[in-house]
Amino acid sequence: MSETIKKRLGKVPSIRRLPLYLDRLIDCKNKGITIVTSSELAKEMGMLPIVVKKDLQLVEPPTKKRAGYLVDGTIDAIQSFLDWHQPYSAVLIGVGNLGSALLGYHGFNGINFIGAFDIDKAKIGQSIHGVPVHDLNHFSSFATKKKIDIVILATPASVAQETVNKISMSPIKAIWNFTPAKLHVLPHIALQREDLSAGLAELCAKIKHNKQQSFF
Amino acid sequence: MSETIKKRLGKVPSIRRLPLYLDRLIDCKNKGITIVTSSELAKEMGMLPIVVKKDLQLVEPPTKKRAGYLVDGTIDAIQSFLDWHQPYSAVLIGVGNLGSALLGYHGFNGINFIGAFDIDKAKIGQSIHGVPVHDLNHFSSFATKKKIDIVILATPASVAQETVNKISMSPIKAIWNFTPAKLHVLPHIALQREDLSAGLAELCAKIKHNKQQSFF
DNA sequence: TAGATTGTTAATCGATTAACAATC
């Protein structure tokens, strides 16, 4: 990603925290709370109020005469910022363990699965968590018939790039890459890599550090 | 996490990148390459050589007379740093979609699942991806019989904290939290939150940004 | 008014990147 794009995109750490605020605000709404302050949100979430203020500023939330944020309006502002009002249509490529898990995971606010793809004849034709599995070779014809926003890639890393090459002529907007592979794509396709091993490494470093201190 | 711990832990971004280097180095090893330079690694991974140098410095890798890093020794150094020589024994709590996926995901280098727990009678007694599912109420007796290093938490967010409260008297070392809940634990338990929504938010912000530019 | 709030500007902190010395 070039420098210019990075700057225009906004502050990535703040963007990544937006779903957390959304969760909390929806909680508030369900409880009938209509106004919430940065201190209240911060306390619930174990953060500093200034972080909440700075993060929310990104989405320009409505405030009630400096008495706090309007819950409904702030939910709306976050969803507008992320374009989450209409869910993105998504397909999964690679119906392995991780892939089929992602199909069944309902924790995503903004995604609607309209299909899955694999090259394994045994999987093609099946339905996983209600999503039909198609032959990857039929991807491009599928893509001309149905609008695909996001491709979630969960193939083996060894075939990740060739898979991307196969599909990148179709009019997709983004690839969410769950493989460890470094991918090269055309510049109009947004790319996001999700790396579970990174979290595990951080956790293991914390465990090791704790071990080196003595608690008992 | 207190300031002191953060400093002692080392540079988190570097730690999170270590698994990527490990992957590449194992690739090299399989190809029979015995020495690799920071520039070579950087090029393959789409990074700057200085980043590779700084990151690897963290694990104090063996170098061959300033001609590059010894592949075998560097693999070893990373694994030592993360304590990945022996896999950690792990259990999963919450055998939902995400949870059962994690049980079947083999992309983790350092983890060995020895059991799973749930409160759903329909799941208890089953075996998911070869891992037996136990009654969560039997957790503490299980933990006295078998050493548990890492608890992977994939329950609904609404019961995450009470689940943690139930198990935190057992001698576990870490909780890897896949729920959106903010958890409070005793200080000797390492805590790592994995937030898939954060990645999705980042991706959506990139898509929106791309849309605002005109490509055609 | 007084107290608490957001919004904004400034200061601090840490991560990334650049430059270069030492070495083979």
Added chain:
DNA sequence: TAGATTGTTAATCGATTAACAATC
């Protein structure tokens, strides 16, 4: 030697945090 490397120190950049002004 010459060229390329790691290791290290310095500079830059951006994110976090603090301070405070403006407002109700």
